[in-house]
Amino acid sequence: MKQKIVLATGNKGKVKEMADVLANFGFEVIAQTDLGIESPEETGLTFVENAILKARYAAEKSGLPAIADDSGLVVDALNGAPGLYSARYAGVDGDEADAKNREKLLAELADVPTERRQAKFVSTIVLLQHPSDPSPIIAQGECDGKIIYEEKGENGFGYDSLFFSPEKGCTFAELETVEKKKISHRAKALAVLKSKLSV
Numbered sequence: 641m642k643q644k645i646v647l648a649t650g651n652k653g654k655v656k657e658m659a660d661v662l663a664n665f666g667f668e669v670i671a672q673t674d675l676g677i678e679s680p681e682e683t684g685l686t687f688v689e690n691a692i693l694k695a696r697y698a699a700e701k702s703g704l705p706a707i708a709d710d711s712g713l714v715v716d717a718l719n720g721a722p723g724l725y726s727a728r729y730a731g732v733d734g735d736e737a738d739a740k741n742r743e744k745l746l747a748e749l750a751d752v753p754t755e756r757r758q759a760k761f762v763s764t765i766v767l768l769q770h771p772s773d774p775s776p777i778i779a780q781g782e783c784d785g786k787i788i789y790e791e792k793g794e795n796g797f798g799y800d801s802l803f804f805s806p807e808k809g810c811t812f813a814e815l816e817t818v819e820k821k822k823i824s825h826r827a828k829a830l831a832v833l834k835s836k837l838s839v
Contacts, residue, residue: 642663642666642667642668643666643667643668643705644667644668644670644704644705645662645667645668645669645670645704645705645706645707645767646669646670646671646672646675646677646698646699646702646704646705646706646707647659647669647670647671647672647698647706647707647708648672648679648694648695648697648698648706648707648708648709649671649672649673649679649694649708649709650671650672650673650679651671652671654709654826655669655671657821657826657830658707658709658830661830661833661834662707664834665834665837665838667705669707670702670704672698672701672702672706675701675702677697677698677701677702679694679697680693680694680697682694682710682724684710684724685724686724687710687711687712687724687762687763687764687780688710688764688766688778688780690710690724690764691708691709691710691764691765691766691778692708692766692768692776693708694708694710694766695707695708695766695767695768695776696768696771699768699770699771699773700771705767705768705769705770706767706768707765707766707767707768708765708766709763709764709765709766709826709829710724710763710764710766711726711761711762711763711764711825711826711829712724712725712726712727712761712762713726713745713759713760713761713762713798713799713803714759714760714761714762715745715749715757715758715759715787716756716758716759717749717752717756717757717758718748718749721748722741722745726741726798726799727741727798728741729741729744729745730743730744738797738798738799741798741799742791742799742801742802745787745799745802746789746790746802749787754786757786757787757788758784758785758786759784759785759786759787759803760782760783760784760785760825761782761783761785761799761803761824761825762780762781762782762825763780763781763782763824763825763826763828763829764778764779764780764829765778765779765780765826765829765830765832765833766778766779767779767833767837777833777836777837779829779830779832779833779836780829780832781824781825781826781827781828781829781830781831781832782825782828783805783823783824783825783828784806785803785804785805785806785812786803786804786806787799787802787803787804788802788803788804788811791811791813792810792811792813792814793810793811793812793813793814793815794813795812795813795814795815795816795817795820796812796813796815796817796820799812800812800813800820801813805823807823808823812824
């Protein structure tokens, strides 16, 4: 009998990605939206705080262990922005958000030279056994790159078409999904989670 675990997201892509990893450890992943659980307000000041907040809320509402992921793009020249606000950087929700966020990022970096356009994608995954779990499992992954001057590539989402990976010599949006999944910040965080669960 598999142990049910609730994932603090409604994002189908994340559900599948997490389910693949957690199935090996005897977990059956259920999205919080399937249980009618809304997302809490993200009031943390770090990716870790927000991930814990989301996992705790899902665990409280469902009575099940919970896992949450908080991730974003951190740009050095912008003092870490968009950071925690990556998904709502331009203050827009829904289908338009990604394009507006990229537009704002390019505008903010308009006068920043190539050598100062370093950035990284960060993913933080937290697993709580119950809402008051004092020792959550925390796994982090990072992916270094640069922000280019114009969008390139059709794949991916979010900031992928502006994020150039030196390792691959192209943007994340120019990579096949399978390739991106091997090197992405979430893939790295999931690998850390896997090793922590294996102990």
